[in-house]
Amino acid sequence: MSKQNIKCPKCGSTEVDVVKTWQLTSPIPDKYGRITVTVMGSIVCKTCNHSWRSVLSKIKIGDRGIAINDKEIAEEEGKRRVKEIVIDIDDILRENEEE
Numbered sequence: 001m002s003k004q005n006i007k008c009p010k011c012g013s014t015e016v017d018v019v020k021t022w023q024l025t026s027p028i029p030d031k032y033g034r035i036t037v038t039v040m041g042s043i044v045c046k047t048c049n050h051s052w053r054s055v056l057s058k059i060k061i062g063d064r065g066i067a068i069n070d071k072e073i074a075e076e077e078g079k080r081r082v083k084e085i086v087i088d089i090d091d092i093l094r095e096n097e098e099e
């Protein structure tokens with residue numbers, strides 16, 4: 001996972017470790033009918049040992065394609081890059097269809 005945009009809010013160092021990540025899935029689609037998955041991270045600064053939580057990336061998945069951090073990418077590429085998350089999304093979409 002890219003850490004290049006993460007900066008310690010305390011000392012400003014970019015020498016940080018992402019120690020844990022998890023995903024938050026919003027069940028409410030955006031205006032294009034896409035579901036937003038927010039990837040959160042627990043981050044520790046290697047310089048001052050400050051730890052905090054931050055949004056690492058936002059991924060939007062839907063019929064109109066996939067966007068990572070508001071950057072539209074090809075659907076096939078997106079599926080490869082967010083394979084793990086797509087499985088979760090498929091479950092959600094299936095639940096919605098049953099309603």
Ligand SMILES: [Zn+2]
Binds near residue numbers: 010045046050
């Ligand atoms: Zn720091």
